[in-house]
Amino acid sequence: MRTPTAAQSPSIARSLAEARPASFWLDSPDAPEPVPALAGDTTADLAVVGGGFTGLWTALLAKERDPAADVVLLESKTAGHAASGRNGGFCSASLTHGLANGLERFPRELALLERLGEENLSEIGATIAAEGIDCDFQLTGELSVATAAWQLDGAAQDVAKAREFGYEADLLDAGGIRAELNSPVYVGGIRHANKNAMVDPARLAWGLRRACLARGVRVYENSRVRSVSEAGSGLVLQAGYGAVRAGRVALGTGAFMPALLRRVGNWVVPVWDYVLMTEPLSPSQLDSLGWTHRRGASDMGNQFHYFRLTRDNRVLWGGYDAVYYNGGRRADDYATSPDTFLKLAAHFFAMFPQLEGVRFSHAWGGVIDTCSRFSAFFGTAHRGRLAYAAGYTGLGVGATRFGANVLLDLLAGADTERTRLSMVRSKPVPFPPEPLRSAVIQATRASIARADRNEGKRDLWLRTLDRLGLGFDS
Numbered sequence: 265m266r267t268p269t270a271a272q273s274p275s276i277a278r279s280l281a282e283a284r285p286a287s288f289w290l291d292s293p294d295a296p297e298p299v300p301a302l303a304g305d306t307t308a309d310l311a312v313v314g315g316g317f318t319g320l321w322t323a324l325l326a327k328e329r330d331p332a333a334d335v336v337l338l339e340s341k342t343a344g345h346a347a348s349g350r351n352g353g354f355c356s357a358s359l360t361h362g363l364a365n366g367l368e369r370f371p372r373e374l375a376l377l378e379r380l381g382e383e384n385l386s387e388i389g390a391t392i393a394a395e396g397i398d399c400d401f402q403l404t405g406e407l408s409v410a411t412a413a414w415q416l417d418g419a420a421q422d423v424a425k426a427r428e429f430g431y432e433a434d435l436l437d438a439g440g441i442r443a444e445l446n447s448p449v450y451v452g453g454i455r456h457a458n459k460n461a462m463v464d465p466a467r468l469a470w471g472l473r474r475a476c477l478a479r480g481v482r483v484y485e486n487s488r489v490r491s492v493s494e495a496g497s498g499l500v501l502q503a504g505y506g507a508v509r510a511g512r513v514a515l516g517t518g519a520f521m522p523a524l525l526r527r528v529g530n531w532v533v534p535v536w537d538y539v540l541m542t543e544p545l546s547p548s549q550l551d552s553l554g555w556t557h558r559r560g561a562s563d564m565g566n567q568f569h570y571f572r573l574t575r576d577n578r579v580l581w582g583g584y585d586a587v588y589y590n591g592g593r594r595a596d597d598y599a600t601s602p603d604t605f606l607k608l609a610a611h612f613f614a615m616f617p618q619l620e621g622v623r624f625s626h627a628w629g630g631v632i633d634t635c636s637r638f639s640a641f642f643g644t645a646h647r648g649r650l651a652y653a654a655g656y657t658g659l660g661v662g663a664t665r666f667g668a669n670v671l672l673d674l675l676a677g678a679d680t681e682r683t684r685l686s687m688v689r690s691k692p693v694p695f696p697p698e699p700l701r702s703a704v705i706q707a708t709r710a711s712i713a714r715a716d717r718n719e720g721k722r723d724l725w726l727r728t729l730d731r732l733g734l735g736f737d738s
């Protein structure tokens with residue numbers, strides 16, 4: 265896709281001039297008031313650290329398993345403020361960052377993983393319905409769109425394979441894909457009619473938080489856990505203005521996890537991903553897209569965009585630049601990145617020239633917990649009293665609920681279908697230590713960009729990493 269630079273097209277800069285530097289999802293009058301921070305010392309059967317999807321589902325499912333359990337949740341800011349409230353809202357059944365990655369990493373147990381993933385998605389829908397969570401959850405399926413012929417190499421085999429695993433998948437020609445979503449640059453694509461829902465992620469997080477509170481989970485916001493230490497038969501968390509002594513601890517702190525559990529830093533790196541949101545489209549602008557099924561979509565390059573409609577007919581447009589700041593820094597300043605926003609806006613108008621003149625209302629970034637196998641890993645520490653889940657990479661909206669069940673199984677010492685999975689028992693290939701880590705990641709990003717310019721051909725560097733099972737993605 266050829267894109268003008270911002271300098272060549274002042275209208276692109278103008279489209280961003282009024283954009284608020286905040287997640288559209290979180291920037292809502294419906295955001296709940298924070299609950300008070302922890303003050304003083306307390307005890308709990310289970311302490312959950314992190315108020316993103318991992319932590320919220322862990323606390324809620326713990327109460328479902330045992331309503332009498334005394335559960336505390338500690339969140340350093342407010343529930344959902346990090347990746348869980350900043351993402352694209354694609355809620356996939358896949359636990360493996362897509363079928364192709366699952367086939368590559370866990371071929372022998374993929375049928376089981378797909379079944380567990382489908383059950384997980386339908387249980388997410390059931391909880392949303394039972395709790396009355398108003399988060400615009402819609403089982404739309406999704407589209408993969410090709411903007412260059414090489415992106416369709418092997419697509420027929422991919423569709424056949426997807427059908428074997430229960431996907432209602434169809435290979436579409438240019439006319440077929442443009443009937444789903446109209447862009448002059450599409451040359452074909454794949455429609456998956458099932459196994460994916462679209463959701464408003466912040467409203468989902470807030471709804472889960474409300475459900476936790478209603479079940480008696482004691483939630484403390486603005487309560488960053490500073491340390492975890494062993495004390496007798498339990499663990500003590502120093503947090504906020506107090507401490508929690510708990511029998512068991514579940515860590516759901518995503519990309520921030522290495523601060524509390526150093527070893528996790530071997531397997532996870534913080535990768536920044538950026539998103540734009542348009543103002544609501546007019547009826548004629550919406551008609552020009554023909555996006556009647558409202559399926560979320562992504563393009564099929566190695567560096568890909570994802571895009572979708574919101575309830576009020578805005579277009580969310582994110583991805584492409586997956587940025588690792590050397591040394592793995594996570595400063596909040598990185599949540600805005602004008603260069604990336606300009607590039608994203610230029611790409612947007614190249615794909616949808618009929619939307620010329622549309623403005624962006626929001627532009628933001630968020631941190632992804634990327635690991636080299638692009639799908640979650642799990643473990644325990646402190647003699648099994650603490651369990652952790654991280655590494656969802658860019659597909660954790662749905663999979664975090666599955667991860668929460670794994671955490672609870674691990675903390676119970678239970679032998680389950682989930683804990684027997686090699687996905688749960690194995691770890692990703694570790695990233696090398698800094699400064700080699702930065703060099704490897706930046707070389708990989710450059711090679712990926714080169715592959716997209718070179719009809720998808722993977723160079724020697726990428727082929728070597730493929731063989732080592734070491735990847736980089738958002």
Ligand SMILES: Cc1cc2nc3c(=O)[nH]c(=O)nc-3n(C[C@H](O)[C@H](O)[C@H](O)COP(=O)(O)OP(=O)(O)OC[C@H]3O[C@@H](n4cnc5c(N)ncnc54)[C@H](O)[C@@H]3O)c2cc1C
Nearest residue numbers: 314316317318340348351352353354489518630659660661
């Ligand atoms: C821009 C972007 C787009 C994405 N798009 C999609 C998508 O469309 N579909 C999809 O499936 N996935 C997507 N993802 C990934 C998805 O958002 C994550 O996989 C998921 O939200 C991870 O949830 P989590 O609870 O593990 O982590 P987080 O949401 O990051 O939550 C971790 C929480 O822990 C808290 N915390 C950290 N340290 C401490 C501490 N010491 N004490 C107390 N609390 C602490 C943090 O404040 C935070 O609230 C996207 C991510 C980003 C950033």
